[in-house]
Amino acid sequence: xxxxxxxxxxxxxxxxxxxxxxxxxxxxFWGLMTACLRPLTGESIFELVERGANYGMPLAFLLLCxxxxxxxxxxxxxxxxYPPAALNENLARHAAWIMQGSIALxxxxxxxxxxxxxxxxxxxxxxxxxxxxxxxxxxHLSQWVxxxxxxxxxxxxxxxxxxxxxxxxxxKLATELLRPLVGQPLFQFIERGGDYALPFALLWLRGFLSxxxxxxxxxxxxxxxxxxxxx
Numbered sequence: 764x765x766x767x768x769x770x771x772x773x774x775x776x777x778x779x780x781x782x783x784x785x786x787x788x789x790x791x792f793w794g795l796m797t798a799c800l801r802p803l804t805g806e807s808i809f810e811l812v813e814r815g816a817n818y819g820m821p822l823a824f825l826l827l828c829x830x831x832x833x834x835x836x837x838x839x840x841x842x843x844x845y846p847p848a849a850l851n852e853n854l855a856r857h858a859a860w861i862m863q864g865s866i867a868l869x870x871x872x873x874x875x876x877x878x879x880x881x882x883x884x885x886x887x888x889x890x891x892x893x894x895x896x897x898x899x900x901x902x903h904l905s906q907w908v909x910x911x912x913x914x915x916x917x918x919x920x921x922x923x924x925x926x927x928x929x930x931x932x933x934x935k936l937a938t939e940l941l942r943p944l945v946g947q948p949l950f951q952f953i954e955r956g957g958d959y960a961l962p963f964a965l966l967w968l969r970g971f972l973s974x975x976x977x978x979x980x981x982x983x984x985x986x987x988x989x990x991x992x993x994x
Contacts (some may be wrong), residue, residue, distance in 0.1 A: 813872025819865025
């Protein structure tokens with residue numbers, strides 16, 4: 764456990780100071796593999812889904828550092844990676860889709876845990892606001908919150924409007940901050956940094972994509988709105 768923790772901290776610090784594509788690929792694989800271990804050891808499948816940011820965020824970072832390329836020499840994989848000199852529409856859209864999918868997964872997964880996993884920590888979160896376990900059970904509060912998060916996750920996947928992403932950012936910060944407030948280690952809040960970083964990054968990308976001019980095209984008697992490519 765100590766060796767694993769030291770390794771994770773080292774990889775995180777290395778990426779902060781000198782991002783390398785090989786390490787970003789390792790982070791995406793490690794995040795997915797460790798998330799898969801949870802249902803494989805008897806935990807809910809939603810434990811895997813809820814950790815979408817653990818593998819989605821490094822994957823989006825890798826895409827941006829690779830400027831959309833799929834092939835690199837061995838040396839390129841181990842050299843310091845830099846963001847693209849100019850972000851184009853195609854690259855931004857691919858990164859945005861990864862972020863949308865990751866945010867949807869973490870919300871749907873967390874909601875699923877509230878509905879079907881009956882995690883004890885949810886009762887502790889409600890207790891912080893003075894709501895007893897009996898009231899949580901009687902009014903099915905965990906299930907209501909769970910369905911609400913699933914709905915929000917689906918909306919992010921379908922139509923990630925600016926107001927919705929701002930709400931997701933505030934919602935995740937507030938709900939995950941409950942962990943240290945109820946006595947869990949502060950690292951439980953820090954470990955979920957992707958849950959806050961992804962909505963923030965997607966907000967910026969959506970703003971970037973909105974700068975591309977639109978034009979109206981008529982086809983088969985219907986009007987569609989399309990985005991002109993700007994290079």
